[in-house]
Structures are given as structure tokens and as C-alpha cells.
Amino acid sequence: xxxxxxxxxxVPQGExxxxxxxxxxxxxxxxxxxxxxxxxxxxxxxxxxxxxxATLAELGYKVSCFCIQDSPRRAxxxxxxxxxxxxxxxxxxxxxxxxxxxxxxxxxxxxAREANVYRLAQVSNNIIDQCAAQGVPFARxxxxxxxxxxxxxAQVSRTFYARGQTGQQLLLGAYSALQKEVGKGKVKMYxxxxxVELVTVEGKARGIITRNIITGEFEKFSADAVLLCTGGxxxxxxxxxxxxxxxxxxxxxxxKKGAMFxxxxxxxxxxxxxxxxxxxxxxxxxxxESLRNDGRVWVPxxxxxxxxxxxxxxxxxxxxxxxxYPSFGNLVPRxxxxxxxxxxxxxxxxxxxxGVAVYLDFAAAIERDxxxxxxxxxxxxxxxxxxxxxxxxxxxxMRIYPAVHYTMGGLWVDYNLMTTVPGCFALGEANFSDHGxxxxxxxxxxxxxxxxxxxxxxxxxxxxxxxxxxxxxxxxTHPEFDKALTASKERFSKLLSINGTRSVDTFHRELGHIxxxxxxxxxxEEGLKKAxxxxxxxxxxxxxxxxxxxxxxxINVELEKANRVADFIELGELMARDALMRPESCGGHFxxxxxxxxxxxxxxxxxxxxxxxWEWTGDNAEPIRNIEELQFTNVALTQRSYK
Amino acid sequence: xxxxxxxxxxxxxxxxxxxNNKEKGRMEDYTIEDVSTxxxxxxxxxxxxxxxxxxxxxxxxxxxxxxxxxxxxxxxxINGQAHGPESxxxxxxxxxxxxxxxxxxxxxxxxxxxxxxxxxxMVDRTALDDIIAAGGFVSVNTGNAQDANSILVSKENxxxxxxxxxxxxxxxxxxxxxxxxxxxxxxxxxxxxALLPQGKEEAAQRVQNMVKKMDDLGFGNCTxxxxxxxxxxxxxxxxxxxxxxxxxxKAAVTSKTKPTV
Numbered sequence: 001x002x003x004x005x006x007x008x009x010x011v012p013q014g015e016x017x018x019x020x021x022x023x024x025x026x027x028x029x030x031x032x033x034x035x036x037x038x039x040x041x042x043x044x045x046x047x048x049x050x051x052x053x054a055t056l057a058e059l060g061y062k063v064s065c066f067c068i069q070d071s072p073r074r075a076x077x078x079x080x081x082x083x084x085x086x087x088x089x090x091x092x093x094x095x096x097x098x099x100x101x102x103x104x105x106x107x108x109x110x111x112a113r114e115a116n117v118y119r120l121a122q123v124s125n126n127i128i129d130q131c132a133a134q135g136v137p138f139a140r141x142x143x144x145x146x147x148x149x150x151x152x153x154a155q156v157s158r159t160f161y162a163r164g165q166t167g168q169q170l171l172l173g174a175y176s177a178l179q180k181e182v183g184k185g186k187v188k189m190y191x192x193x194x195x196v197e198l199v200t201v202e203g204k205a206r207g208i209i210t211r212n213i214i215t216g217e218f219e220k221f222s223a224d225a226v227l228l229c230t231g232g233x234x235x236x237x238x239x240x241x242x243x244x245x246x247x248x249x250x251x252x253x254x255x256k257k258g259a260m261f262x263x264x265x266x267x268x269x270x271x272x273x274x275x276x277x278x279x280x281x282x283x284x285x286x287x288x289e290s291l292r293n294d295g296r297v298w299v300p301x302x303x304x305x306x307x308x309x310x311x312x313x314x315x316x317x318x319x320x321x322x323x324x325y326p327s328f329g330n331l332v333p334r335x336x337x338x339x340x341x342x343x344x345x346x347x348x349x350x351x352x353x354x355g356v357a358v359y360l361d362f363a364a365a366i367e368r369d370x371x372x373x374x375x376x377x378x379x380x381x382x383x384x385x386x387x388x389x390x391x392x393x394x395x396x397x398m399r400i401y402p403a404v405h406y407t408m409g410g411l412w413v414d415y416n417l418m419t420t421v422p423g424c425f426a427l428g429e430a431n432f433s434d435h436g437x438x439x440x441x442x443x444x445x446x447x448x449x450x451x452x453x454x455x456x457x458x459x460x461x462x463x464x465x466x467x468x469x470x471x472x473x474x475x476x477t478h479p480e481f482d483k484a485l486t487a488s489k490e491r492f493s494k495l496l497s498i499n500g501t502r503s504v505d506t507f508h509r510e511l512g513h514i515x516x517x518x519x520x521x522x523x524x525e526e527g528l529k530k531a532x533x534x535x536x537x538x539x540x541x542x543x544x545x546x547x548x549x550x551x552x553x554x555i556n557v558e559l560e561k562a563n564r565v566a567d568f569i570e571l572g573e574l575m576a577r578d579a580l581m582r583p584e585s586c587g588g589h590f591x592x593x594x595x596x597x598x599x600x601x602x603x604x605x606x607x608x609x610x611x612x613x614w615e616w617t618g619d620n621a622e623p624i625r626n627i628e629e630l631q632f633t634n635v636a637l638t639q640r641s642y643k
Numbered sequence: 644x645x646x647x648x649x650x651x652x653x654x655x656x657x658x659x660x661x662x663n664n665k666e667k668g669r670m671e672d673y674t675i676e677d678v679s680t681x682x683x684x685x686x687x688x689x690x691x692x693x694x695x696x697x698x699x700x701x702x703x704x705x706x707x708x709x710x711x712x713x714x715x716x717x718x719x720x721i722n723g724q725a726h727g728p729e730s731x732x733x734x735x736x737x738x739x740x741x742x743x744x745x746x747x748x749x750x751x752x753x754x755x756x757x758x759x760x761x762x763x764x765m766v767d768r769t770a771l772d773d774i775i776a777a778g779g780f781v782s783v784n785t786g787n788a789q790d791a792n793s794i795l796v797s798k799e800n801x802x803x804x805x806x807x808x809x810x811x812x813x814x815x816x817x818x819x820x821x822x823x824x825x826x827x828x829x830x831x832x833x834x835x836x837a838l839l840p841q842g843k844e845e846a847a848q849r850v851q852n853m854v855k856k857m858d859d860l861g862f863g864n865c866t867x868x869x870x871x872x873x874x875x876x877x878x879x880x881x882x883x884x885x886x887x888x889x890x891x892x893k894a895a896v897t898s899k900t901k902p903t904v
Contacts, residue, residue, distance in 0.1 A: 055785040070706060070765075071772050073812055074714040090792060126788070133788035135781045135841040137805040144795030162805060168713055169808060176780035183776035183904070191769065214761055243708040277681045280690050283710045384712075387736055390681075453785045503696050505689075549696050554663055555704050555762045558696060 007628040010414040011115040016634050020119045028465035035060030039223040043195045045072030048428025049229030051452025054177035057186035066190045068245050073175045076243040080167025081288045083159035084445040086124035091148050095156040097121045105635045108436020109587035116433045123454040124446050134173040138162050152441025159442045164380050195250045197484040198257045205424035206474045209484045216553040218485050220476035224469050225423045232407035232429040236572045238512025240404035241286040247564040248571050251411050259419035260613035262412035262432035265579035268588045269521050270405035271337035275357040284403040287381050292330045294365035297321050299358050303348035309397050328642040335588050338402035342521045352399045361397035408435045412613040416459035427451035437587025495562045500545030504561045507542050519576045524592045528580040535573040584608045605637050651677040655747040664759050680740035705764040712736040715811030720751040725815035725874040733876040755823035757861045768814050770860040777856035777904040778849035779832040781841050800838045807834040809877045816871035822863030827871035829853050830887035831879050837890050847898035850890040855902040
């Protein structure tokens with residue numbers, strides 16, 4: 001048995017309110033004239049990557065930013081709809097930094113690091129200021145001040161928004177800051193590049209190998225630090241609300257170079273998505289959960305009832321959320337709403353042609369408030385729904401079903417956002433630190449920008465000074481770069497050479513089915529063991545029988561996908577393993593064996609109040625589950641209840 | 644509940660195939676059967692590609708990512724219309740129920756001097772990023788910002804700025820313009836910032852730099868055809884072009900700034 005390590009999150013000592021201020025003072029600074037001597041690689045150009053690249057360049061660092069799409073503006077942050085939280089308390093409704101901190105820790109079901117969450121709440125206000133100054137067109141009141149709304153069941157109005165396109169506007173703000181620095185020559189932007197290897201020299205992250213998606217060439221880049229801002233891994237499930245190119249490969253490469261992967265099983269499943277409608281389907285579309293403010297969720301009381309909804313009388317409908325959770329009703333948290341939808345479907349009460357959906361009905365709201373009022377509130381969402389499904393939700397209930405939306409797990413990072421590989425940092429959704437086992441609505445945008453604009457600019461300099469990196473350049477002629485480049489080339493050649501019978505997508509789809517069935521909304525020991533065995537099989541099958549057309553040169557979409565799916569398969573196995581080894585339920589991780597009498601997630605704080613940080617030990621070896629103990633000294637541990 | 648979907652369209656596709664930016668391209672014919680009317684246009688291409696892969700033929704390369712109409716990556720000329728026949732709809736949100744059994748569909752890349760073809764239906768739109776880098780920002784470094792509510796913006800201007808800011812940078816405006824002009828794209832950013840107090844300080848420099856960059860990169864001039872507006876999946880209004888022209892004129896008359904890019 002290998003020794004289990006206890007990880008140190010490097011949280012400074014002291015009172016939580018002053019931790020970050022003191023830490024900022026105590027951290028070492030890089031002299032302004034010396035900053036230009038440090039090179040930084042940023043992988044990813046979403047909220048975290050673009051904000052970090054821009055800010056570090058403004059400080060004087062030499063930044064290279066890499067993205068997979070044709071432009072940094074396309075990163076998937078752009079698709080976030082709802083909004084961004086901040087503790088401004090502009091509405092004077094009782095919000096504060098402390099309350100945002102408290103809500104986030106509690107919402108994460110006590111599996112996040114308190115100090116990180118407090119810092120997040122603290123800098124949330126700076127984010128709003130920064131974005132407003134950039135010209136982000138936030139919603140305004142008639143007096144010209146910023147508008148707020150309540151979101152995701154929060155009892156205060158702390159969410160800032162730009163119509164239903166907040167992610168787009170915040171990303172375009174960060175992108176404009178990035179382009180400003182690109183224009184000045186302070187950031188070198190590399191588009192259509194995929195990171196295929198992390199290069200370490202003497203234990204420190206020193207660069208990356210990329211594959212140029214247009215030419216197929218492998219390229220070497222060296223730096224003094226590498227920032228992974230590569231988003232989440234929801235596409236393990238094949239169908240998710242993530243963009244098609246969103247993948248876990250960069251994080252996975254770092255994992256294999258010694259960066260531990262924390263809490264991979266923490267997945268958020270969003271309850272209000274448009275259901276799957278066919279085998280050809282490529283992705284799922286999320287509709288803002290604000291819909292649940294006015295929509296009523298129901299299924300027929302009878303199993304297998306194939307009547308159209310208008311033919312089912314009130315007395316034969318089961319408004320199950322209202323029935324089971326009388327005080328919260330349709331507004332129960334995401335995980336509760338999702339799980340109940342699955343239960344209804346598993347019970348044979350699902351609706352629509354596939355039977356894998358539940359109704360979200362606006363008839364009562366339309367009768368109460370009138371169609372114009374509903375149109376005013378949700379018009380764009382109703383249009384989107386109709387465009388995709390060809391159904392008119394003003395006339396007939398929407399059909400919805402949960403879909404994978406966000407991954408709380410990610411690379412383990414300390415308080416300074418550094419992974420267990422010195423010099424390799426992870427920001428935004430790519431790290432694990434702030435959301436615990438469940439993320440609150442409108443907190444993803446906040447975290448990505450907090451990490452990029454306000455945390456890494458301080459902690460990175462400290463790393464350079466503490467590690468005495470000045471004058472210790474490593475360039476791409478170092479043998480480690482050639483070693484990594486050769487390994488990458490061999491991997492891609494291998495993928496092309498298998499020349500089997502099955503397309504990449506068939507493997508990805510099969511992985512998705514296994515994950516959704518056994519590592520989705522409700523997990524059991526038996527199911528997880530099955531999943532691990534099935535994924536192992538799938539992995540060996542993949543390396544024997546995948547068919548990748550085309551050549552290594554030039555654009556080869558199948559080859560790109562094959563590389564990502566090979567990593568997804570391994571990551572999927574780790575997710576199942578992590579879920580198996582956490583027999584408690586918490587937040588988005590629900591183990592059937594661990595629930596309260598009210599069917600709520602039941603934590604086991606005595607044994608599992610910790611982060612699981614997985615350590616890679618070899619391609620065919622069992623990974624080690626290390627832990628970081630979590631201390632809750634400011635927010636008392638309590639059991640959630642929404643009855 | 645779901646309408647009774649007439650399943651299984653047979654479609655004749657004429658698709659632009661071009662190996663890379665050096666070789667010449669050509670139209671290729673493909674027939675695809677049993678296409679679900681619930682599929683999106685890109686899902687129809689996915690099915691085509693899966694069939695091509697099974698036959699060992701190189702699949703058709705096309706740009707796409709979010710598939711929910713916001714990232715701006717998808718970019719197809721469908722029967723001569725940028726993003727196809729549906730108004731204010733990106734290619735990824737166009738569904739096959741808008742087509743009929745037996746239809747012939749011509750699929751081409753964006754065509755513009757400033758957007759060279761990478762492969763098949765993928766083009767290089769870096770020029771749009773270069774225009775933003777020339778001035779499409781407010782020069783405010785991180786940490787410089789005052790309290791957000793100390794900058795007041797009338798609701799009317801905030802809404803107009805948001806209308807302009809909803810541009811997704813897909814380039815449909817350029818592709819549908821006979822002059823391959825990027826005026827709608829550029830004016831959307833110029834307008835957004837011209838409407839807001841945050842953007843006022845650098846307004847003259849911004850519009851001069853962005854317009855010069857646009858000209859330098861080989862985009863054509865505007866001759867008021869309004870094809871850009873008609874094809875814009877986000878409904879960006881051409882009054883933004885008028886606002887940009889006003890800003891440009893104002894800069895020329897009232898400011899001593901000269902383009903710096």
C-alpha cells in the first residue's frame with residue numbers, strides 16, 4: 001500500500017477576513033523592470049485565460065496565449081446566460097462579502113476550501129468595477145445605475161447581468177483587454193493550437209507542446225510558468241451543454257506529469273435542458289433555470305401515459321416537486337430538481353416521443369400574468385426552445401431533462417492556484433477549489449474572472465521570487481522538449497495507425513452512455529464498479545479498433561477528436577473511481593446508499609470532509625487517492641433541507 | 644407535444660471541397676438519406692461525415708463549437724445565403740425541418756479576400772481579431788476601475804450599446820456583402836463604445852485606428868446594400884454604420900489624432 005499524502009493548501013494563518021490582504025502584503029514582488037524577463041504561457045482564452053493574459057501583460061510579463069478555436073473570443077465562457085454574482089449590495093437587501101462567502105460554502109455542500117471562497121467573495125466587487133470600466137453593457141436602471149436580479153434561489157439580488165448573454169459580454173470584455181495587449185505586442189496570441197503535452201524540467205513546468213490544428217505540426221514553447229485555463233471536462237459524457245471542442249486533455253496531460261486531479265466525480269447536472277431527440281444529436285442546449293420561477297414541473301401520474309399533455313386532466317398530473325418539497329416547490333436546487341426528473345423517468349412516467357423528459361408548464365403563469373408578461377420575461381428562451389423543438393411553449397408545456405453542465409472537480413491547486421507541479425497553475429473551471437461539491441448559479445463567471453484578474457497576478461510573481469527563477473532560463477533546445485515532442489508525435493501516429501473499424505464518435509458515445517447511466521445523477525457502489533470495468537474494456541477496445549481517417553499533416557478533425565476521446569476515457573474511469581471511493585452524498589455527487597429520510601444528499605463529515613486529490617502512478621497502475629483535510633471554522637456544518 | 648415529424652429527408656448536397664489554402668477547390672456532390680427534420684444543419688453534416696469516414700473518405704471540415712448560436716464559430720454559405728434561409732439564425736441553430744425532401748443544398752465557405760480558406764468550409768477570420776486589437780477596447784488596466792455605479796449610463800444608451808455588443812464576430816456580414824466590407828462588424832464595436840461614457844476618452848483614436856486597420860486588411864467599402872444587416876444572425880442594425888461614419892467624421896474634424904496602426 002502506497003502512503004497517502006496529506007496535501008497542504010498553503011492557506012495563510014489568521015482571521016479569514018484579513019487573510020488575502022495579509023497574504024498580498026507578505027508575497028514577494030517582482031521588480032517592474034524584471035517582469036519583462038519572465039515568460040508566461042497561458043493555455044485557454046476563456047474568462048480565466050483572457051483575463052489572466054491581459055492582466056499579466058499589463059504588469060509587464062511576456063505572455064503567450066493559446067486557444068483551440070480560430071479566435072480567443074470563441075471560448076465556451078461565451079455561452080453562459082444567467083449572470084455574475086458580486087457582493088455589492090447595491091439593492092440594499094442585506095448582502096455582504098460574508099453572506100456571499102457563506103452562501104457559496106453552504107451551496108458547495110461544505111466541500112470547498114473556506115479561505116478560497118472568502119477571497120472569491122471579496123474580489124467579486126472588483127470584477128464588476130473592472131467589467132463596467134471596460135464597457136461591458138450590463139443591464140441598467142432608469143437612473144443609470146446597475147441592475148441586479150435574484151438567481152438560483154438566492155435570497156438577495158446580487159446577480160449582475162447583460163440580458164441573457166452575460167458570459168458573452170464578460171468574455172468580450174476580457175477579450176478586448178487581451179486584444180489591447182496583443183495590439184501592443186505584449187501578448188503573442190496563438191490560435192488553433194491544441195496543447196498536447198506539458199513539459200517539465202527538474203520538476204518544474206517549463207513549457208508546452210502544441211499541435212497546430214491547421215498544419216498538423218507539433219511545436220515547442222518554453223516559459224517560466226504555465227497557466228492552464230482550459231475549462232471543464234463535461235464532455236466526458238458525450239452529450240453535455242459544453243461546446244464541441246471543450247475537452248479535458250490539457251488537464252489530463254498535467255495530471256500525467258504530476259499535477260493531482262481533485263474531486264473528479266463532482267459534476268453538475270443542470271435540470272432545465274432541452275431533451276435528447278435522436279442518435280445524431282451532437283450536444284445539449286441549456287435553458288436558463290430562471291424558467292423554474294414560473295414554470296411548473298409535472299409528469300402524468302400513470303406510467304406509460306402517451307396522451308398529449310392537453311388531454312391529461314389536472315387530477316391525473318403529478319406536480320412532483322410541489323408535492324415533495326412544499327416550501328421550495330419548483331425552485332429546489334439544481335441537483336434535487338435533476339434527480340427527481342430522473343426518478344420520474346426511471347419510474348416510466350417520462351413524456352415525449354422518447355419518454356426521457358418531464359414537462360415544464362407555463363399555463364398557470366400565463367393565465368395569472370398574461371402572455372405578454374411571460375414573453376417579456378422569457379421571450380428569447382421560448383424562441384430558442386421553439387427553434388430547436390418546433391413546439392410552441394406558450395401553447396404546450398416545454399419538455400425538459402437534465403444535462404451535464406459544469407464540473408466542479410479539476411486540477412488540485414493550493415491557495416496560490418498552483419498545482420502540485422511547481423510553476424503549473426490552474427485557473428477557472430479547470431481547477432477544483434471554490435465550488436465544493438456543487439456550484440451556485442452565476443458563480444462560474446465570477447470565479448474565472450477572480451482567478452485571472454485578481455489572484456494570479458499576485459501569486460505568480462511570488463512564485464518567481466520564492467523559487468529564484470530570475471536568470472534561470474530554459475529554452476526549447478532542452479532535451480525534455482524533444483522528449484515531449486517525440487512522445488506526442490508517437491501518440492498521434494499510433495492513433496492513425498490502428499486503422500480499426502469503429503469511428504471515434506462511436507467510442508465517445510459509448511463512454512457517454514456508461515457515464516450517464518452509472519456516474520450521472522445517482523450513483524451506487526454496484527453501478528460504479530460496473531462502470532469502471534466497462535470503461536477499462538472500452539479503453540482497450542479503443543486502442544485496438546479505432547478508425548481515424550486522414551493523415552497527420554493538415555487539418556484532421558477525426559485525429560483531434562481521437563486524441564481527446566482517448567483522454568476522456570481515462571478521465572471517465574477516474575471519475576467513477578472517485579465516486580466509488582466517496583460513499584457519502586454531497587452536492588452534485590449523490591450516492592443512493594447515503595441519503596436522508598427525505599431523500600436528500602447525506603454527507604458523512606466524520607470520514608469525508610476532505611478533498612480527494614488523485615495522483616497518477618502509471619498508465620496501467622492504480623492511481624493514489626491523497627487527501628486535503630477541510631476545516632470549517634467560519635461556516636458551521638449543517639444538513640441541507642428544502643422541505 | 645411534439646408535432647408529428649415527417650422523418651427521413653433525402654438531400655442532394657453540393658459541398659465546397661478544398662484541401663488547403665494552396666490548392667484549388669471544387670464542388671462535390673453527395674446524397675444523404677433519411678435526415679431527421681429535428682437535426683440541426685451541422686448535425687446533418689455530422690451524419691454525412693460519419694458516412695464519409697466509414698467509406699474512408701476525408702470528412703468535410705467546417706468550423707463549429709458551441710452549437711447554441713453564441714460563439715460565432717459556425718460559418719456556412721447555404722444556398723448563397725450566409726447562415727442559410729432563416730433570419731437571425733446561425734447555421735448551428737438552423738434545423739432541417741426548414742428544407743424539403745429532395746432539395747439540393749449548396750454549401751460553401753465564407754468568401755472574402757480577407758478570409759482565406761483553410762480547408763473545405765473553414766476560413767481564416769483572424770482579420771476580425773486584428774481590427775479589435777487596433778482599437779476595439781477601453782484602455783483600462785486591471786485595478787484601475789472606480790466603483791461601477793460611479794459611471795452612470797442611461798438605460799436607453801445601455802440598451803443600444805447592448806444591441807451592438809451582441810455581435811458574435813462570425814463574419815456573415817463580410818461574406819454576404821458584395822464588397823466584402825466589414826463595416827457592420829467594425830461599427831458594432833465602435834457604436835457600443837461610443838454610446839458609453841467609458842469609451843469617450845479614446846473615441847477619436849479608436850474609430851480612426853479600426854477603420855484604417857479594416858482598410859489595410861483588404862475589406863471593401865460600404866455601398867449601402869444592407870446585405871450585412873439582412874444576414875446578421877444577431878440582428879445588428881445598420882444604423883450602427885451611420886453612427887460609425889459620424890464618429891469617423893467627428894474625429895477628422897474635431898481631433899488632431901491620426902491613426903497609429
